[in-house]
Amino acid sequence: MTITSWSFIAFLAIAALAFSIAPGRWRAHFVFPTTTLVFIWLVTPSASAAGALLGFIGLLWIATQIIYKWPARLVQVLVLSVTLVVFGWMKAYEFLAFLPFAGLVPATIGLSYMLIRAMQLLVDLAETPSLRPGLLSLFSFLTSWPCLISGPIQRYQDFRDQLASMEVFALNGDILFAAIQRMVKGYFLVLVLADATKHLWLGLQDVSLENPHPIALAGAQGAFLAHLFFDFSGYMHIVIGAGYLFGFRLPENFDHPWQSKSFLEFWGRWHMTMSNWFKTYVFNALLMVLVKRWPSARMTDLHGILAFFLTFFLVGLWHGTTWAFVLCGLLLGIGASVNQLYRTLMRRRLGKKRFEILAANKFYVVIAAALTFTFICFSVSPLWLSFDQIRRIVMSYEMSGLAVAELCLLLMLLFALPVIQWRPRVPTFPASHWRLPLMVGLQCAVIDAYIFLFPAIGGAFFYERF
Amino acid sequence: MKNLGLATLFAVLATALIQIGIVVVYGWPTIPWPVEVLTHPRVSFAEEARRAIFYSSGLAKSKQPMVVIAGGSAAQEGYQPEIVRVVAPNLLIHNLSMGGANITAVDQIIDHVLKAAPSSEIMGHSLLVLSITYPMFIPDQRRWRDPKFVPADAIKQDIVLTDIEREAMRCPSVCNPGSRFFKIAPGWLVALAKERYTLFLPIIRHLPVHPGDPLLSRKVWRQDPRKFLEPKSPKKPAPEAPIAPPEPYLVMAHKQMDYLTQAMHGSLHDEQFEKLKTLINKIQAYGFRVVVVDMPLPSWHREKSPFFALYQTKLRTALASQLDNKQAEFVSLTEAIPDDEFRDSVHPKAEATTHWARVLMERL
Numbered sequence: 001m002t003i004t005s006w007s008f009i010a011f012l013a014i015a016a017l018a019f020s021i022a023p024g025r026w027r028a029h030f031v032f033p034t035t036t037l038v039f040i041w042l043v044t045p046s047a048s049a050a051g052a053l054l055g056f057i058g059l060l061w062i063a064t065q066i067i068y069k070w071p072a073r074l075v076q077v078l079v080l081s082v083t084l085v086v087f088g089w090m091k092a093y094e095f096l097a098f099l100p101f102a103g104l105v106p107a108t109i110g111l112s113y114m115l116i117r118a119m120q121l122l123v124d125l126a127e128t129p130s131l132r133p134g135l136l137s138l139f140s141f142l143t144s145w146p147c148l149i150s151g152p153i154q155r156y157q158d159f160r161d162q163l164a165s166m167e168v169f170a171l172n173g174d175i176l177f178a179a180i181q182r183m184v185k186g187y188f189l190v191l192v193l194a195d196a197t198k199h200l201w202l203g204l205q206d207v208s209l210e211n212p213h214p215i216a217l218a219g220a221q222g223a224f225l226a227h228l229f230f231d232f233s234g235y236m237h238i239v240i241g242a243g244y245l246f247g248f249r250l251p252e253n254f255d256h257p258w259q260s261k262s263f264l265e266f267w268g269r270w271h272m273t274m275s276n277w278f279k280t281y282v283f284n285a286l287l288m289v290l291v292k293r294w295p296s297a298r299m300t301d302l303h304g305i306l307a308f309f310l311t312f313f314l315v316g317l318w319h320g321t322t323w324a325f326v327l328c329g330l331l332l333g334i335g336a337s338v339n340q341l342y343r344t345l346m347r348r349r350l351g352k353k354r355f356e357i358l359a360a361n362k363f364y365v366v367i368a369a370a371l372t373f374t375f376i377c378f379s380v381s382p383l384w385l386s387f388d389q390i391r392r393i394v395m396s397y398e399m400s401g402l403a404v405a406e407l408c409l410l411l412m413l414l415f416a417l418p419v420i421q422w423r424p425r426v427p428t429f430p431a432s433h434w435r436l437p438l439m440v441g442l443q444c445a446v447i448d449a450y451i452f453l454f455p456a457i458g459g460a461f462f463y464e465r466f
Numbered sequence: 467m468k469n470l471g472l473a474t475l476f477a478v479l480a481t482a483l484i485q486i487g488i489v490v491v492y493g494w495p496t497i498p499w500p501v502e503v504l505t506h507p508r509v510s511f512a513e514e515a516r517r518a519i520f521y522s523s524g525l526a527k528s529k530q531p532m533v534v535i536a537g538g539s540a541a542q543e544g545y546q547p548e549i550v551r552v553v554a555p556n557l558l559i560h561n562l563s564m565g566g567a568n569i570t571a572v573d574q575i576i577d578h579v580l581k582a583a584p585s586s587e588i589m590g591h592s593l594l595v596l597s598i599t600y601p602m603f604i605p606d607q608r609r610w611r612d613p614k615f616v617p618a619d620a621i622k623q624d625i626v627l628t629d630i631e632r633e634a635m636r637c638p639s640v641c642n643p644g645s646r647f648f649k650i651a652p653g654w655l656v657a658l659a660k661e662r663y664t665l666f667l668p669i670i671r672h673l674p675v676h677p678g679d680p681l682l683s684r685k686v687w688r689q690d691p692r693k694f695l696e697p698k699s700p701k702k703p704a705p706e707a708p709i710a711p712p713e714p715y716l717v718m719a720h721k722q723m724d725y726l727t728q729a730m731h732g733s734l735h736d737e738q739f740e741k742l743k744t745l746i747n748k749i750q751a752y753g754f755r756v757v758v759v760d761m762p763l764p765s766w767h768r769e770k771s772p773f774f775a776l777y778q779t780k781l782r783t784a785l786a787s788q789l790d791n792k793q794a795e796f797v798s799l800t801e802a803i804p805d806d807e808f809r810d811s812v813h814p815k816a817e818a819t820t821h822w823a824r825v826l827m828e829r830l
Contacts, residue, residue: 006639173467173468173469173470174469176467176470177467177469177470177473180470180473181473184473196676196677196678197678199676199677199678199679199682200676200678200681200682202619203676203678203679203682204682204687206618207682207687207688211688212690213687213688213689213690214690214691214692215686215687215688215689215690215691216687216688219687400692401690401692404690404691404692407691408691434472436469436473437469437470437472437473437475437476438472438473438476440473440476440477441472441473441474441475441476441477441478441479441480442476442477442480444473444477444480444481445476445477445480445481445483445484446480448477448481449481449484449666451636451637452636452637452663452666453636453666453669453670453673454673454675454676454677455632455633455635455636455638456635457617457619457620457623457625457627457632457635
C-alpha cells in the first residue's frame, strides 16, 4: 500500500469510521493502536521487516525504562549511544559495515523517524521523569501511523496530550472538509506537480550523466529540488489532513521555503520539525558542550560556526546510509557554517542595523536567494546521485564544467526566484466562502485528468527511502 | 457538509469542462463497429492497446452471435472486419488483435473481452479465434524488456509491463483486470466507468508521454557554454551521403525474420505455451467456442526459422489434451497462403487480405 493508492483511502475511511463510532475511552488505547498495527502490516515490505520494526520498538522501550530508573548523565549517554549503534546496524550504514551481521536485518520503513522521536523522549525523560510512557503509549507514539513513514516529527509531550483528547473528539462536517481539503491539496502536489517535475529531473539526470552537459546538470539539480518540495510537502498535506480525522493537529513541516533568503533561513522553513529537533537536541547541546569546554567570550562566534557545521553534518548523515550522504552532510555543514560566518562578519563590519537594511534590499534579496538555492541544489545532489555517479561527474565535467553548471543554475534561479517570491496572491474569486470548495473541486478534476493523460509507472514517495 | 457538496459539484463541473474542451478541439471519439483495434493508418502499439481496452466494451452491444479474433499484427491486418464482411456478410466479426502482442498480452485483451461479453445465449453461439504464430511465444521477460518498445521507467524499475498493462495504468481501478473493482463489478458498470474516459482518448495521441518531454527534447540541455570560449574554426559543410536504393523485398523480409529470431534469444520457452492452455480454459469457461488458428507463414520462413519446427511440436503437445477433450479446435493455416501474398516475413499484402479472410472463413 502506498499513500497515493486507493487502498490507503479505503484504509483511512475504515479507520476513521471505526474511530468515530468507537466509545471515547477505547479510541486512544485500542482503536488507534489497532489502526497503526494494520497500517504497519499494509506498508512494510515483509513480515520480517515488520518484526524488525517491532524489535526496535522493544529496544527503545527498554531504553526508556533504564533512563527512568537511572537518569544519570552517564547512563543517558550510554543508552543513547547503544541505541544509535543498533540503529546504524539495522539501517546497514556503509561505514558501519565492520559490525558483525551488518545488513542482516531486512530493510524496513520509518526507522529514522522513530529514532529521532525516541531520542527526544530519552533526553527529556532524564530531566522530566513524569514523561515516562507506558508500553502502549510508547508504541502509539513511535509508530503513530500518520507520522510513521516520513514525519512530521512530533514531541512526546504533544502527542500524549492529543492522545488524551481523543476521548472527547467529535468528527463534524467542518473537520471532515478541512481534512479532505488538505488531503486533496496534498494529492494534487504529489500526483500532478511532483510527477511532472520528477520526469523532468530524471530526464535531465540521464542527459547530464551520458556526457558532460553543464546546462542539463544545472536543470537536473533545480528540477530535483522542485520535485522534492512538491513530493514532500504534498505528503505532509496528506498526513496532516488524515490526522484531522483522528483529532490530531500535527505540526506543520513547511513554511514557504522558496521565500528563503539564506541557507539557515531555508532550513527554518523546510522540514521544520526535523530542523527544530536538530536545533533543540543537537545544536543546543553541542553549543553547551563547546561553551563549557572553551568558555572564552572571544570564542563565541566560533562555537556557533562549529555547532552549525556538526549539526548540519548530522542532518545529511541522517538522510541515508551510503558515503554519498557523508558527502551531503559535509556540504550541508559547510553551507550552514559559511552562512553563520558571513552573518557574523557582516554584522561586525556593517553593524546590526545597516546589515538589516541591506538584507531588506530587493536586489540583495534576489542575489542572496539565488546563491542560497544554488548551493542547496548542489548540496542535496547526493540524495539523487550515487557516490559512483558523483565520481563520474567530477571526472568527466572537471572543475570548469561543474563551475559552469552551477553558474547556469544561478542564472536560472536569478530569473525564476523573483517570479516565485514576488508572485501576486491568488485572488479570492468568485467569493471568499466559495474559494476553498472551488479549489478542492478544481484540484480533483485536474488530478483525475492528469492521471489518465500521464499515467505514472511506479513512483514511491521519495522521502520513504529515508 | 455544505462545503463538501460544493466541492463535489465543482469537481464534476470542472471535469465536464475539461472534457468539453477536448471534444471541441479534437472531436467526439468514434468507436468503430464492428470493434477493431487496428488503426488506419497504424499509429502505435500504445494506441492499439488503448483501443483494445476501451473499445472492447462495445462487444456488449452485439445482438447476434459473433466471431472475435484475437492475436498479433498478422491477424490484425489479415482479418480486418470490413474485409471479412465482404466474404462472410452474415457474420459479425470483431478483431481485437494487437500489434506486437505475445500470448500474455492476448490473455489481457481477452479479460476485457470476457468482461464485456453479452448474454450467455449469444456467447454460446459465438466463436473466439486465437490467431497465433511462433513469434508470439516470446517470454515476457524478453518481450517486455525491449527498450525500443518499453518505457525507460519500467525497465529502470524492473517492472514487466505489457502494452495493455501500461495503458491500463491510466485508469487502474477500471481498466486493470487485476483490480478489485474490475473483478467484482458487473460488466455494464465497468463499461460505464470506461465510457467516462473515452472522451479523453482523442487528445492522448497528441500528448507527450510525460508533460516535461517537449522541454526535455530541447537542444539547449546538450549545449556546453564552455564551447563559446573556444576559438571558432571555419566549418566545412559535410558532404551529403548518397541515398541508398531501397532493398529488394526478400532482403527486407529476411531481415525482419532475423529480427524476430534474435528477439527470441535463442530458445523457445514453455512459459507462453502454458499461458495459452490456461487462456483456452478461461475462455471456454465463459461459454465461447474456441478455435486456435496457426497463422500463415511464407515457405522460406518456415524452412529457415530455427524455431518453427520446435514451435509446432510444442504447440501440438501443449494443446493435445484440450483438443482431445474438445475444449478447443485447431486450424492450421501455416501453408494456406502462397508466398507472393506476404508483404514481409509474416504480414499480408494489402491486396491479398480478401484472400486471407476467405481462407480463414472457409476453414472455420
